[in-house]
Amino acid sequence: MSEPLSEDTLHRRFGEAGRSLPPEVTLPPGDDLAVVGHDDPILIGSDQVVLGRHVHPDESPYAIGRKAILRNLSDVAAMAARPVATVAAATLGPGHSMEWATELHRGLHETALAWKAPLVGGDLATHAVEDGPTVITVSIVARPATASGRVVTRTGGRPGDLLAVTGTLGGSLESGGGGRHLDFTPRVHEAIALTDAMNENLVAMMDLSDGVARDAGRLASAGTVVARIDIDSVPTTSGCDWRAALTDGEDYELLLACRTPPPPEVMSTPITVIGRLEAPSPGLPAGSVVVGEGETSERIDHLGWEHRQEG
Amino acid sequence: MSEPLSEDTLHRRFGEAGRSLPPEVTLPPGDDLAVVGHDDPILIGSDQVVLGRHVHPDESPYAIGRKAILRNLSDVAAMAARPVATVAAATLGPGHSMEWATELHRGLHETALAWKAPLVGGDLATHAVEDGPTVITVSIVARPATASGRVVTRTGGRPGDLLAVTGTLGGSLESGGGGRHLDFTPRVHEAIALTDAMNENLVAMMDLSDGVARDAGRLASAGTVVARIDIDSVPTTSGCDWRAALTDGEDYELLLACRTPPPPEVMSTPITVIGRLEAPSPGLPAGSVVVGEGETSERIDHLGWEHRQEG
Missing domain, CATH: 3.30.1330.10 (PurM-like, N-terminal domain)
Structure with missing residues (x-):
């Protein structure tokens, strides 16, 4: 019997094929x-x-x-x-x-x-x-954008790095359509200003399309580390609780890992430290995202946004 | 009442907007x-x-x-x-x-x-x-591909230039599916060999996706000239008459204009002169494609391939 379509499985399979590419693909x-x-x-x-x-x-x-x-x-x-x-x-x-x-x-x-x-x-x-x-x-x-030719990938995060975001998170989609996701500001200028300000201390970056819970798991997985989020630090969009801020999709803000504290803002856009990267442990494999500390911690990387058929 | 969709009209409108682009777009x-x-x-x-x-x-x-x-x-x-x-x-x-x-x-x-x-x-x-x-x-x-950075566009054709094609034309789609259009050889290597052989004498080029009748009209229009085709010269795929060779789609051969005769072949692919470019005249505006000479000539640029809904 033929296997039904699964986007996740396909992405994984295609990703494997993508590894056998010639050295021009840097x-x-x-x-x-x-x-x-x-x-x-x-x-x-x-x-x-x-x-x-x-x-x-x-x-x-x-x-x-x-x-x-x-x-x-x-x-x-x-x-x-x-x-x-x-x-x-x-x-x-x-x-x-x-x-x-x-x-x-x-x-x-x-x-x-x-x-x-x-x-x-x-x-x-x-x-x-x-x-x-x-x-x-x-x-x-x-x-x-830099004279050195450097670009910031997802893979540079190491234990001890700070995790930060631009802007505020959550609530970009209004029920029934509309919302900020249709007219957001891609952080092109902010990203270049950040690399100018931080140079090599900005070690990893990605944009947030599926929520921090899921996307921080991707950043952590790329660096073979764990992301620990301090929920009290998460900058929420007005009207959103921390859970919405971490799991709503289509924010298009930046998630970054840095070795030194980032500037509090670039180009009038706030930069907020929301957590840190840690070494994986037996209970927390690389790619895990957790909120809280010790016995009250909760793993959240299974949460996050999945695009739905609106029909 | 709203206007129904027309690909041709949209292409023209979008093309007009495309002209107001910054100078980086060379x-x-x-x-x-x-x-x-x-x-x-x-x-x-x-x-x-x-x-x-x-x-x-x-x-x-x-x-x-x-x-x-x-x-x-x-x-x-x-x-x-x-x-x-x-x-x-x-x-x-x-x-x-x-x-x-x-x-x-x-x-x-x-x-x-x-x-x-x-x-x-x-x-x-x-x-x-x-x-x-x-x-x-x-x-x-x-x-x-050249050290000079030159690329060959559609716009270089002038009256007196020769018009030539690579390979043979027509019959790339079999009725009911299948056919050469699914596994053709894009003429990447031939094109580079041609520019190496002809340099500045290769003045215009495009690939054939909608048949010579229509595509030669595009090349002629870009150069504000007329294309005159000698039907006896057209290299037809076995089983095709000249009309099929000029109007079938999806050949993916090259159509080129050159100031001097092209080599008879490059990389074992034949190059055949099929006509020439001429100045427009009152009866034949720029972009016209004609076969034959004098009173027996026939305009064919309204022919050519249009993709159909196969359902």
Whole structure:
């Protein structure tokens, strides 16, 4: 009998294949972006927005196009890199009008231009399946922002490092659609300012798309360490408790590990230390995320956001 | 009343927006790939394969993944560039199994690796719409293949230039699925060999995806010239007449304009002169494609391949 689809299993299998790549691939799949080339590296990645899955189908097409670009810019921020250009491919279902498609394009084009990641090409197709999904895929190319060519990956965290986040967490999706996830500020400028301020003491970074509970587990796993979160320190968005702040998705803030305390803010965006990285132990394997200390501690890396079918 | 979707109209509108891009975009949208940057240019493009549209849904998933990569490599060939890396995003409908998805990935990964365009990342999503389409988007990054950094665009053709094609044309799609379009050789190596052999005398190039009748119109339009085809010269695939050879889609051969006769072959692939470029005239505006001479000439640029819904 054939095995039903599982995104998680597929990601793991594809990740394994991604390890047998030639040496030109200087950072393999599995980080926010991949890096290709030694002397003059190029960063590249791809992210899609599926209507009914990542955005409510009734959102404005301009906002949908904008979000598709912003998600990719958030990946550039996560590497402390500088965007260069974007391309977009869209497959539209029969329910859309010319006006809808034109507004989608305007959201893509204007957002890309504003962030110095001009939309330079792409592809457009239509399908005839009534209620079939509309898919917008954006790919982005970036370059390192530092003269040294250094980018910040997920793998640098070590026991003793501090764990910090930009901005406030939680509540980015309003029930029934809308919310901050449609018009957030990717932390591109903040990430570059942070690397300028901290240099080698900024050791690991990623963007928060599935909540700290899950994403800190990824950062910890990449560094073969454990993340311990102090819930009283977590900067929550107004109206969110710590649990929502740690498990809501689509915040698009940065999660960083650093060897020395980060500045309290960069470019008016607060940076808050929310915990630290520790060595794994028999009860806490690498990749664990825990809140609290000692006997009252609780493992939370199984929590976190999973995208649902909105239909 | 809202205007129904038209791919052609959308392409034109988006192309107009693409002209207001910053000077870092050294070749704007509208060619096979865009070019960004002056000193160390990057080429980038995106192409999608929609099941039921570009391939029959019953084709093997390995062949579908392979085709998605090969189509992008054909765009790199069209610029006489060298591939660097690929990323892929897939949105899979509920009808697929894990085995299907794993084979799709293997087709993408192995083909990319074989062509030195390693698959370095991407995104995977599923949707729940029964019979909803499966979409695979591949984006590719390339660099110029020549030391000078020159790439070959569509715009260099002038009156008096020769028009030539690689390989043979027509019959790449078999009725009911299958056919050469699923496993063609993108002319990456041939294109580089041609630029090495011809240098500045190779003035314009593109790949053939919609048939010479339509694609020569695009090349002629980009150069504000007219293309005149000598039907007796057209190298037809066995079993195809000249009309099929000029209007069938998905050949993925190269169409080139050159100031001096091209070599008869490169890397064992024949190069055949099929016509010439001319100045437009009152009866033949720029972008026209004609076969024959004088009173027996026939305009054919309205012919050519349009992708159909295979359901």
